[in-house]
Every structure is written in structure tokens, then in C-alpha cells.
Amino acid sequence: xxxxxxxxxxxxxxPVVHAQGTIKIAVLGPMAFxxxxxxxxxxxxxxxxxxxxxxxxxxxxxxxxxxxxADTNEILSVPDASSAVERVITRDKVDYIVGGFRxxxxxxxxxxxxxxxxxxxxxxxxHDELGMRVERDHNRYKYWxxxxxxxxxxxxxxxxxVLGAVAGSIRTELxxxxxxxxxVAEKAVWTEGLVKAAQANLPKMKMEVVxxxxxxxxxxxxxxxxxxxxxxxxxxxxTFVSGPVGIALGRQMGERNMKAVAFGINVEAQKDEFxxxxxxxxxxxxxxxxxxxxxxxxxxxxxVRAFRDRFKVSPAYTAATYDAIMLIRTAIEQAKSTKSDxxxxxxxxxxxxxxxxxxxxxxxxxxxxGPGKAMGIGVQxxxxxxxxxxxxxxxxxxxxxxxxx
Amino acid sequence: MxxxxxxxGLISSSVYALLAIGFSLIFGVARIVNIAHTAFYMxxxxxxxxxxxxxxxxxxxxxxxxxxxxTALSLACYKLIIEPLREHExxxxxxxxxxxxxxxxxxxxxxxxxxxxxxxxxxxxxxxAGVSIAYQRFVILVVAFVxxxxxxxxxxxxxxxxxxxxxxxxxxxxxxxGMNVHHVALATVAFSAALAAIAGVVVAPVFVVDPYMWLGPxxxxxxxxxxxxxxxxxxxxxxxxxxxxVEAITVFAVPSGAFLKGAVALSIMVAVLLxxxxxxxxxxxxxxx
Numbered sequence: 268x269x270x271x272x273x274x275x276x277x278x279x280x281x282p283v284v285h286a287q288g289t290i291k292i293a294v295l296g297p298m299a300f301x302x303x304x305x306x307x308x309x310x311x312x313x314x315x316x317x318x319x320x321x322x323x324x325x326x327x328x329x330x331x332x333x334x335x336x337a338d339t340n341e342i343l344s345v346p347d348a349s350s351a352v353e354r355v356i357t358r359d360k361v362d363y364i365v366g367g368f369r370x371x372x373x374x375x376x377x378x379x380x381x382x383x384x385x386x387x388x389x390x391x392x393x394h395d396e397l398g399m400r401v402e403r404d405h406n407r408y409k410y411w412x413x414x415x416x417x418x419x420x421x422x423x424x425x426x427x428x429v430l431g432a433v434a435g436s437i438r439t440e441l442x443x444x445x446x447x448x449x450x451v452a453e454k455a456v457w458t459e460g461l462v463k464a465a466q467a468n469l470p471k472m473k474m475e476v477v478x479x480x481x482x483x484x485x486x487x488x489x490x491x492x493x494x495x496x497x498x499x500x501x502x503x504x505x506t507f508v509s510g511p512v513g514i515a516l517g518r519q520m521g522e523r524n525m526k527a528v529a530f531g532i533n534v535e536a537q538k539d540e541f542x543x544x545x546x547x548x549x550x551x552x553x554x555x556x557x558x559x560x561x562x563x564x565x566x567x568x569x570x571v572r573a574f575r576d577r578f579k580v581s582p583a584y585t586a587a588t589y590d591a592i593m594l595i596r597t598a599i600e601q602a603k604s605t606k607s608d609x610x611x612x613x614x615x616x617x618x619x620x621x622x623x624x625x626x627x628x629x630x631x632x633x634x635x636x637g638p639g640k641a642m643g644i645g646v647q648x649x650x651x652x653x654x655x656x657x658x659x660x661x662x663x664x665x666x667x668x669x670x671x672x
Numbered sequence: 673m674x675x676x677x678x679x680x681g682l683i684s685s686s687v688y689a690l691l692a693i694g695f696s697l698i699f700g701v702a703r704i705v706n707i708a709h710t711a712f713y714m715x716x717x718x719x720x721x722x723x724x725x726x727x728x729x730x731x732x733x734x735x736x737x738x739x740x741x742x743t744a745l746s747l748a749c750y751k752l753i754i755e756p757l758r759e760h761e762x763x764x765x766x767x768x769x770x771x772x773x774x775x776x777x778x779x780x781x782x783x784x785x786x787x788x789x790x791x792x793x794x795x796x797x798x799x800x801a802g803v804s805i806a807y808q809r810f811v812i813l814v815v816a817f818v819x820x821x822x823x824x825x826x827x828x829x830x831x832x833x834x835x836x837x838x839x840x841x842x843x844x845x846x847x848x849x850g851m852n853v854h855h856v857a858l859a860t861v862a863f864s865a866a867l868a869a870i871a872g873v874v875v876a877p878v879f880v881v882d883p884y885m886w887l888g889p890x891x892x893x894x895x896x897x898x899x900x901x902x903x904x905x906x907x908x909x910x911x912x913x914x915x916x917x918v919e920a921i922t923v924f925a926v927p928s929g930a931f932l933k934g935a936v937a938l939s940i941m942v943a944v945l946l947x948x949x950x951x952x953x954x955x956x957x958x959x960x961x
Contacts, residue, residue: 301786342785454931482923490809494804514787518880522797522806540787544786546790
């Protein structure tokens with residue numbers, strides 16, 4: 268009996284012995300939602316690739332990678348997100364953290380991770396404040412790096428670049444010298460700066476702002492807003508939406524046969540499920556995105572195909588957890604150490620060719636924006652397919668299309 | 673702009689009316705503040721989605737089955753959870769909140785946090801007085817008005833309607849007069865849940881189906897029934913049209929404050945209650961006690 272008990276105890280202890288040879292990374296995200304699911308999918312791809320290759324080389328030995336899946340429930344509850352970070356650090360004893368999505372939650376999660384001096388590679392939240400904290404107090408926040416997307420200010424730079432191209436199409440095809448733009452922004456923290464920038468910049472870009480509409484992020488009916496936008500004679504519906512309102516907008520524009528084209532940030536339109544959710548009505552809806560089968564970097568096309576083959580969906584931008592984990596691996600192998608403090612200086616100097624961007628960090632630990640670095644792409648729904656139309660110089664992009672008039 | 677407001681207001685008001693009438697009926701007859709009422713609306717939309725999109729059942733049959741399924745579920749909930757607690761109003765209130773959250777979490781579990789779309793039954797749009805209206809929205813309007821008329825007929829021209837009105841007027845007297853108030857309550861619960869499910873089925877091809885779609889209408893519906901007077905069907909209809917049109921006016925008058933449409937509607941409710949605490953057609957609270 269005693270022997271049996273000792274055997275059971277030995278078996279129970281065995282995983283602990285193996286765990287000493289592993290590196291644990293927590294993948295944080297709203298796992299009941301697409302964003303969190305793609306956090307996890309991207310991380311799984313990275314883990315499998317690393318472990319298949321024998322693990323991560325740390326000095327003279329190889330360490331296997333173990334992922335800890337943590338549902339932050341951050342879309343519904345910021346406190347839940349903070350608790351999730353606390354839990355993975357104190358209970359699961361993870362070495363590093365990747366993920367996060369909603370700005371309000373990531374701001375809170377960042378604090379917890381910094382309290383514990385844990386390397387946290389953000390994949391999902393765009394608010395500038397996350398990086399500004401690093402600049403203001405490097406000693407405390409140096410463990411934070413943002414992998415994707417680019418910070419909100421840079422998203423703005425990209426979005427105005429793409430908007431210029433969309434306006435160019437309208438000028439050419441419709442002979443409208445000063446395209447009319449209706450701004451539709453859900454009422455949320457992340458849209459405030461973008462709306463102000465749009466109101467200030469559009470007239471300078473020879474576009475007329477015909478109005479600002481701010482529905483709730485969870486609105487499922489925007490017919491009243493669209494009626495008013497049609498009356499204002501808008502050529503472009505410039506969107507900043509992340510919630511289901513993006514689906515309602517696309518679908519109802521299609522149902523009304525609106526002549527205006529929607530472009531901007533529409534998080535729902537980035538997903539494969541968008542076309543079905545909009546009941547196939549959202550033709551010509553366009554948005555900024557991260558991945559498509561175009562040659563953003565030499566790795567993009569092969570990786571997007573591999574992702575699609577494995578999961579039967581296209582990667583959302585939160586699948587950049589793959590790049591986040593690969594960055595950690597590269598940093599560990601260069602530093603020959605697993606300590607967060609040793610990895611920070613390596614990451615600060617790194618130049619990493621990712622799947623959606625070439626990542627180099629600035630002094631705020633944000634990815635440096637620009638052609639050939641991190642910029643994002645413009646995609647448009649055309650007859651049920653999401654096709655990339657911007658940047659124009661990238662191999663594989665398709666022309667932007669306007670609704671027929 | 674006036675025609676836009678009329679069309680938008682009319683469509684949203686009619687959906688609100690369908691929801692508010694059911695809620696009022698249950699409160700009037702059984703004194704149940706049923707927070708799960710709009711969860712039945714959400715379940716109607718989900719069931720319709722599954723039958724139509726996942727199982728490929730014909731549109732009309734899928735709609736009928738969805739309404740029947742939700743009605744049956746509401747009866748089961750009433751018999752198993754609400755009826756045993758009916759003497760304890762607070763417990764009933766909390767139970768209905770728990771039920772609604774349970775339904776939400778179950779939908780999250782089975783369907784995930786994805787936003788689902790249901791194809792329209794009728795494609796295309798018509799332009800009336802310069803306002804473009806999708807045909808599908810006409811369906812909402814027609815179904816809503818048919819159901820409102822059916823409710824009016826049921827309440828005013830049938831024995832069941834008479835029993836419902838009598839029970840709503842004075843439950844104890846109705847009971848003393850030999851009426852089976854439990855059966856009346858059961859019938860009312862079924863009818864109310866059916867109305868909520870019908871609302872869910874008709875809006876599903878126009879809106880987005882998601883596990884949280886019950887929350888927004890819940891707040892609006894509560895505002896409507898309090899504005900119209902708790903338990904008053906007439907008040908609920910009028911309240912629905914007031915709130916629906918106020919929301920439409922807010923969107924058109926203050927485009928950048930469109931997200932405030934719910935807050936404006938609630939403010940109007942508060943203003944009316946300050947002047948008339950019992951709502952437009954409700955009984956005075958003191959008498960209630």
C-alpha cells in the first residue's frame with residue numbers, strides 16, 4: 268500500500284520535474300469572442316512550431332514552450348481582466364504574458380504585469396497611453412511592448428493615407444472634386460482622438476465633412492443615422508466602429524442600396540464571419556486590417572495560408588500573438604536568458620520580420636510606423652470575398668471598387 | 673427629415689410595443705416583474721437562426737417553430753421557477769434576472785460571442801417621400817401591427833381576454849369570483865413570451881443576433897412600461913410610440929449625440945413620472961400597496 272502511494276506521489280510530482288524545463292507564456296484574451304480565439308490560435312501556431320523544432324535555446328539547453336490560456340472576459344468586465352493577469356502570474360507562475368484587447372482592460376492589466384515585473388507583449392489594444400507610460404516611467408513600464416496593432420496615432424496616419432486613396436477613386440470615377448464625408452464613430456475612448464483628427468484633417472485633404480454620427484457601439488439598428496447620411500449626400504462613410512454596430516452599418520447600407528462607400532476602422536468587417544453576419548449585404552465595406560494573402564513581408568502569404576489551413580478562418584489582427592511569442596523566443600535566444608530584465612534591452616534593439624509587419628520598437632515600445640515597417644493594410648469586401656486594396660505597391664492587391672450609381 | 677423620423681420612429685416603436693405589451697400583461701395579471709422578458713426575445717432570434725440557417729427550414733415554419741419553442745420554454749420556466757416563488761415578489765424579480773443571465777450565458781456557450789446574421793426574406797428597398805425603406809422593415813411593421821390588433825382582439829373580445837383583464841384589475845376578486853387565476857396567469861405568460869419571441873423573429877433578419885441583444889431593449893422596455901403605467905397595455909403602446917419617436921428625433925436632431933437616444937428617452941420617462949408618478953395610464957402607487 269505504501270509503495271502504491273509512493274508511486275502515485277512520484278507520478279504526481281513528475282510533471283513538476285518536466286515543468287522545470289519549460290517556459291510558460293500566458294495568452295490573455297476574451298476567449299468567448301473572436302478576438303480571444305485568434306489570440307489563442309496565433310499562440311498555438313507559434314508554440315507548435317517552436318516545440319516541433321525542439322524548443323527555445325537558452326544558453327546550452329533547449330526549453331519547451333507551454334501556453335496558459337486565460338479568459339480575461341475583458342469585453343464585459345475590466346476587473347475580470349485584472350484578476351486574470353493576477354491569476355496567471357501568482358497561481359500559474361507564467362514567465363511572460365501576451366495578448367489583451369480592450370484598451371480599458373489592457374491599461375489595468377498592464378499595471379498588474381508591471382507590478383510583478385513580467386514581460387507583457389500587447390496584441391490588440393491601440394491606445395497611445397499604453398506606450399506613453401513607458402516613455403514617462405521607463406523603469407516601471409519597460410516590460411511592456413506593443414506588437415500589434417500600431418498605436419492609435421499611427422492607425423490615424425494609415426487611415427488618412429488610405430482615405431486619401433479612396434477619395435482619389437471618387438474624384439476619378441465620380442468627378443467629385445470635393446468628396447463629402449460622413450463620420451460614423453461609436454462613442455468610445457478609442458475613437459475620440461481619431462474623430463478630432465478627422466474633423467481637422469479632412470478639409471485640408473479637400474474633403475467636406477457633412478456630419479458626425481455617434482451611435483452606441485452595441486447599436487443593432489442605424490437606419491435613422493443612414494437616412495440622415497443619405498440626405499447629407501455623403502460619398503464616403505468614414506467609420507470608427509468596433510462593435511456590432513459595424514455589422515448593422517454594412518448590412519443596412521447594402522439594404523438601402525446606398526451610393527456612399529464605407530471605409531475606416533470596422534473591426535467586425537475584419538472577420539471572415541462578417542459577410543455572413545451582414546447576410547451578404549455588406550458589399551464594398553472596407554476597413555483597415557492586418558493580414559491578407561499579399562506580400563506585406565516575405566512571411567505573410569505562407570503564414571496566412573497555414574493559418575487558414577489549420578483553423579479554416581483567416582487570421583484576425585489578434586493572431587499576432589504568433590509574432591509576439593516568436594519575438595520572445597528570439598529575445599531569449601539572443602539574451603541567453605529567460606529573465607524579463609534581460610530580455611527588455613534585446614527587444615528594444617530588435618528588428619524582427621513578422622507576418623504582418625517588420626517590427627522595431629520606438630522609445631515608447633510601440634512598433635515603428637512606416638512603409639516597410641508596421642503600417643497595416645486596407646481591405647474591402649467584394650462579392651463575399653475580403654480583398655486587400657492598399658498599400659498599392661504591395662504585390663497581390665486588387666483595385667478598390669465603388670457601389671454602382 | 674420629418675418623413676425620416678416618421679418611418680424610423682414607427683418601426684422601432686412597433687417593436688418596442690410588442691415587447692412592452694407582453695411585459696405589462698404579465699405584470700398586470702401575475703404581478704411579476706419579468707426581467708427575462710427580453711431574454712425570450714433574444715431566444716426567439718437565436719432559435720429562428722438555428723432553424724432557418726443551420727437546419728435550412730422554411731422561413732415561415734422556422735418562425736412559427738421558434739415562437740412555439742420559446743413559448744413552451746417560458747411555460748416551463750414559469751411552472752418550475754416562478755410559480756413556486758410567486759408569493760415572494762423580490763425572489764421572483766431576482767429569479768427572472770438570473771434566468772435572463774442564464775439564457776445569455778447559454779447562448780454564449782453554444783454560439784460563442786459571434787454576431788450572427790439572418791438573410792432577409794425580401795430583398796430590396798422602396799423609396800417613399802425620399803425615404804429608402806428596406807422591404808424587410810415593412811415585414812416588421814406589418815407583423816407588429818397585426819400582433820397589436822390580435823392582442824386588442826384577444827383582450828376585448830374573448831373570454832380569455834376578459835379573464836386576463838379581470839385578473840389584472842383585481843386578482844383577489846377574480847379569484848373569489850371563481851376564476852382560475854393560475855390558469856389565467858399561465859395563459860398570460862405564454863402569450864407574453866410569444867409576443868417577445870415574435871419580436872425577436874421579425875427583427876432578427878434586420879438586426880444582429882448576439883447574446884447581449886436583450887439588454888438594450890430591456891432598459892427601453894422598462895422605461896416604456898413605467899412611462900405608460902405599470903400593468904397598463906394601453907399605456908405601454910402609447911409609451912412605446914413616445915419613446916420610439918423620441919429616439920428617432922434625437923438621432924436626427926443631434927447626430928453626434930445619437931448614442932444618447934436611450935438616455936433622452938429615460939429622461940422623458942423621469943420627467944413624466946415627476947408630474948404623474950403613476951405613469952400615463954397606470955394606477956397610483958399608493959393604491960397598489
